[in-house]
Amino acid sequence: MDSETLRQKLEQLTGKKTGLKQLGRQQSASLFGVGTEGKEQQPVISEGSLWVPLYDNDGRITTVWVELEGLSSREVQLVNYAAQNFAVALKATGFREEGEVEARQLSSWLNVQLEQEKDDAEIPDDMALKSRLFSDMIPFLLSSENVHSPQVSYRSLMKLLRSYFENEVLLIPLQEKEWLILARKELLTGGDDKEDEEENDDDLLAQTSMGLHELIASEWVGIFHLAVAPAVVPVKGLTGSVALLRETIILGRIFQVGEYIHLPWELRLERLVNSIPDTRRRKLLGQIGDYSSVLSDKEMLLTLETFFEMDCNVSETAKKLYIHRNTLLYRLDKIKQETGADVRSFGDAAIVKLTMLLYKVTKRK
Known part of the structure; x- marks a missing residue:
């Protein structure tokens, strides 16, 4: 059983609102005496709720909390017993979840919002990671095409990311073989937010994505895609960014065959074309004329793609x-x-x- 399952069971048992929360170091010390030598961390009552510590991750306590109003003393005892037994079991196995439970909790909420197309939803207060999502962060989306290969573990991918982002990174598993990565903006910009250098942000993100892709490719076997979006304050803009990144990877697979790093600002025209209904696209192709002899010729198609990539410059092409x-x-x-x-x-x-x-997206259908 993981922490999210424990939370759900306590909520079913009590009929009261429950939640998981990762406290900051200062709050952890204040509530549970973290850092006080020899002090055993015990459940506490605060703000009308019972808070039971589950595990400590570098001075940050992850707790499960249950609203106390209307609970009998016996129900409070049962909550204490279940939560503390879970914490003891974790400690006995020597297992440290290192944020995975909190990440999966946020993942469940994100997937629901995206299914309902709520691209502007704000992360609710009961999300354990919310306190770490108020500053500018760069979102990356990693998507694997390796259907038959075993799924990469949270721990192994997190270890790899920490070596690249110097430990300041959050990893959120979304769907199977799909991962959201959030890195602090300062790590990519060197803490320099001068307005006259904003025009270089796209290049910086592209270079960072290339380095990250190269690192992961050196450790993983198979094909995977990586997309990156501009910095966002996750607490309010995360759902919209994930929706953009998912669309970017879909468009990249259609229009950038053979490429595995996809940047939304390089796919604006492709996004527009993809939004045209299929019947309308076919009608437009018929009205423009027959280009099939050229577009079906790999050499000619490569020539055209390179010519446009080089801004129609003959010498550079x-x-x-x-x-x-x-x-x-x-x-x-x-x-x-x-x-x-x-x-x-x-x-x-x-x-x-x-x-x-039009030919690429229509041929793909």
């Missing part, structure tokens, strides 16, 4: 493709002959780019 400039010009002329579109002009380039995206 040729370098990126490791081909002669004249070879690239020949391919662009061939595309013009087959489609009538000269991608060196802005108007035609925009139409071809839109057609590529």
Whole structure:
């Protein structure tokens, strides 16, 4: 039995509101005497509730609390007995949950809000981790495609993340093989929040994601995707960020085949195209014209993708493709002959780019 199961059982037993809460070091010391040598941590009554300490994680006590109003003395004894037995069992096994229970509690709440499309829900007070979610944090979403491989344990992934983020990180398991990572913004910016450097935030997040992906890839076997969003104050903006990250990975799998790091600000046009109903997308493809001969040719498709990635710069595209400039010009002329579109002009380039995206998402259906 884990702590969340204990909480649910106590709530069923008493019919009263119960919760789990990880206290800060100061509150832990005040309520339970943490740090006082030789002092045994005992249940206490505070703010109309009974608080029973479960385990200590670096001076932060995780407790289960139960509202006292209307409870008989016998019910209070039963709550004490059940909670303290659980705490004794944890101590006897030498097991330290290190925030996993609190993370899974938040995960359950997050998944409910996302299923109900409540992207602006505020984290409630009874969430044990709420006290650690008031400052700016960077959200990452990690999603594995390894259907048949064993699930990575919370402890092993947390150990890996701490080596990268210098211990200042929260890990929240969402669905199977899907993990939300929250890192303090200061660790990515070096504590420098100068307004004139805000334009570099996207590059900084992209570089951090590359390093994190490389680290995890060195330890894991198989394919996984990573997305990152701008800093958010999790207590109010976490559900919206997770929704954005999930959508970003879905779009990345459709439009960025072969890539595994996906950035929402690089998928704005793709997000727009994906929002168009399928029947409308097919109708638009028919109205634009037949580009299938070009888009079904891997070499031509790669040429176009690289050309747009290099902002339609012929010289830079040729370098990126490791081909002669004249070879690239020949391919662009061939595309013009087959489609009538000269991608060196802005108007035609925009139409071809839109057609590529429509073709990708429609072909995927």
